[in-house]
Amino acid sequence: AQKVTQAQTEISVVEKEDVTLDCVYETRDTTYYLFWYKQPPSGELVFLIRRNSFDEQNEISGRYSWNFQKSTSSFNFTITASQVVDSAVYFCALIRSGTSYGKLTFGQGTILTVHP
């Protein structure tokens, strides 16, 4: 069975602070994908990043960066110099790769509030 744990239920920061959202996962699959999604109040899940289990290189995209460590089964997400527009619920998710009929397993989500 797959499991994704986001231990931080809510995080509150002041604008321009850096913030890291933690994600720990469990899977018996040898190949899989990890994702981060952002959910604004509108409800739509906005795709942020996909990481293949074979690729442990960290990735940076603007103010966003991701740290994937297979040894600790973690896929953490850092926002540098946070902005009010970053306020949303963030979900980490996992899917087995190599199949057309997979399901995403989501964590419980972390509510991020960035205060001006």
Next chain:
Amino acid sequence: DAGVTQSPTHLIKTRGQQVTLRCSPKSGHDTVSWYQQALGQGPQFIFQYYEEEERQRGNFPDRFSGHQFPNYSSELNVNALLLGDSALYLCASSLAGANTGELFFGEGSRLTVL
């Protein structure tokens, strides 16, 4: 290029009623998945449709059923509604042959059961 569209956006039902939610996938996609997101929770996988057949199902009772049409659009039906069925229902589309696991989500249908 239209993304995933869902209807209705909001609806209110009473216990025991039946509801049908609709989803049109992103252009070019052939696979539709449905997720239930209760308030304060992460989305939970309900089922997935490909080639008009249910391919995989999550831990949901038979009151939850679905259908996929030849144009790849899909419906989610829930019978004998319970208060606990109140949630945001998200539809996601993907391309089966891509095997990338990437899903595109709609904005969801928010169901309230009174």
